[in-house]
Amino acid sequence: MSTRDDMPKPLPLEGVCVVEIGHSLAAPYAGMILGSLGATVIKIESAEGGDYARDWGPPFIDGAAALFHAVNHGKSSIAMSLSNADEADALRELIRSRADVVLQNLKAGGTEKYGLGADDMLRMKPSLVYCNLGAFGTAGPLRDKPGYDPLVQALSGLMSFLGQPGEPPSRIPVSVNDMGTGLWAAIGVLAALFRRQATGEGEVVSVSLYETAISWAGIQIADYLASGVLPGRWGSGTAAIVPHQAFECADGTIMVAAGNDRLFRRLCDVLAVPALAADARFATNGARVQNRVELIELLHAEFAKAGSAHWLAALDAAGIPSGPLQTIDQVVAHEQTKALDLLRITDDGAATVVGVPISFGGARPAQVGRTPKLGEHNHLLAKTPLETP
Incomplete structure (x- = not known):
């Protein structure tokens, strides 16, 4: 009852x-x-x-x-x-x-x-x-x-x-x-x-x-009014955080969001390139934004060395936000969606x-x-x- x-x-x-x-x-x-x-x-x-x-x-x-x-x-x-x-x-x-x-x-x-x-x-x-x-x-x-x-x-x-x-x-x-x-x-x-x-x-x-x-567009408008610089086009990335975008692995694409300096250092450890985290061009988020193109090329080269499952497992173990790029059929069948x-x-x-x-x-x-x-x-x-x- x-x-x-x-x-x-x-x-x-x-x-x-x-x-x-x-x-x-x-x-x-x-x-x-x-x-x-x-x-x-x-x-x-x-x-x-x-x-x-x-x-x-x-x-x-x-x-x-x-x-x-x-x-x-x-x-x-x-x-x-x-x-x-x-x-x-x-x-x-x-x-x-x-x-x-x-x-x-x-x-x-x-x-x-x-x-x-x-x-x-x-x-x-x-x-x-x-x-x-x-x-x-x-x-x-x-x-x-x-x-x-x-x-x-x-x-x-x-x-x-x-x-x-x-x-x-x-x-x-x-x-x-x-x-x-x-x-x-x-x-x-x-x-x-x-x-x-x-x-x-x-x-x-x-x-x-x-x-x-x-x-x-409120953030982009605030940025423009503060700097006078029009927002760029960054594909899967974002203007103010680097790296925060999709990367091509050996067999597919994953999204990685290393949203602060601590997470970037962890990412460099996962990719076995710790020297990048100490490099003055990339040591802070501001520096990484300034040197975006060069850094992203280096990271793409590392991600291409292994498959997406390998990198996702390593990124999860390191506590770095990441995930696969799913299609809608995968989304509706995903256990998280069901739960x-x-x-x-x-x-x-x-x-x-x-x-x-x-x-x-x-x-x-x-x-x-x-x-x-x-x-x-x-x-x-x-x-x-x-x-x-």
């Missing part, structure tokens, strides 16, 4: 209702985070095809792109046309009667056009937390410009220091600004909900892809997704749900009780 202490705790956001007027990735990712933490998330989609991301494949699972499943599981779906006055009225009533939070990432002015903007919604419901997720923020010459992650990676400078010296520009092949903006949205919403507990008042939270991208219970199957068994990277009391939130069909929950506009998808 279970005791009270054995009973699972409710998730932190149980009882919170989120209406997501969102598409693509930023707002849906924020909605997925809040839903995984226990909130009920009602997704508003266009009746003409739904969220664009439903078609962002292959691969497709059960008629929708795998990407769509990854960030929309556990939600309800209402398909509607905001330009239909009756349907817009019904959505306003849904928000008034049930919503604690609204997430929206329509193009600039999109929600205001239909009487669903932040000012209108907070006048109607002063306790509402309303979050705008935009491309370039709420001020400035680009405020009305549409934008996607690759464009923002270019405009923010992120692409200027990505890749190897001399290579053509490339982008980070993860939508870091979309997903990062979703994270900032979730943080802002949680902070606003926390304040609402004390004041009873809602507020407007605003985040954008451009602001997120600038924040990712952390990171991969979750949707309740209908259709898709496997990555769970939220947070645990409470040693347990990851188990709420996964399933991915809704387009318009599957239109009945929620008729003021029926909320249902778990």
Whole structure:
């Protein structure tokens, strides 16, 4: 028989209702985070095809792109046309009667056009937390410009220091600004909900892809403003720590992060080149940064003398952070991934997704749900009780 202490705790956001007027990735990712933490998330989609991301494949699972499943599981779906006055009225009533939070990432002015903007919604419901997720923020010459992650990676400078010296520009092949903006949205919403507990008042939270991208580049920007020197392109390495990059062994590539002078001396001992640690060109991290090219050539030559398994075992024994460069199939099969219970199957068994990277009391939130069909929950506009998808 279970005791009270054995009973699972409710998730932190149980009882919170989120209406997501969102598409693509930023707002849906924020909605997925809040839903995984226990909130009920009602997704508003266009009746003409739904969220664009439903078609962002292959691969497709059960008629929708795998990407769509990854960030929309556990939600309800209402398909509607905001330009239909009756349907817009019904959505306003849904928000008034049930919503604690609204997430929206329509193009600039999109929600205001239909009487669903932040000012209108907070006048109607002063306790509402309303979050705008935009491309370039709420001020400035680009405020009305549409934008996607690759464009923002270019405009923010992120692409200027990505890749190897001399290579053509490339982008980070993860939508870091979309997903990062979703994270900032979730943080802002949680902070606003926390304040609402004390004041009873809602507020407007605003985040954008451009602001997120600038924040990712914060260290490089601080370095440039201090030195006047533009950031370099270091491939797998980093500007301010050497050696802290990938090395080619006789049979593969490994990552080595000798992040301080003590670890560098240990690395030199492992490679049987202790004289390098005493060399004035390499004795301190500052000196190693100044003489990066020469040092890295010497280290590459040593790593090439043996296989990756040999070096990884020796580096582990010496306490030097290191590891192999794994492909995604290796990552999902890795015992560490399994031990952390990171991969979750949707309740209908259709898709496997990555769970939220947070645990409470040693347990990851188990709420996964399933991915809704387009318009599957239109009945929620008729003021029926909320249902778990």
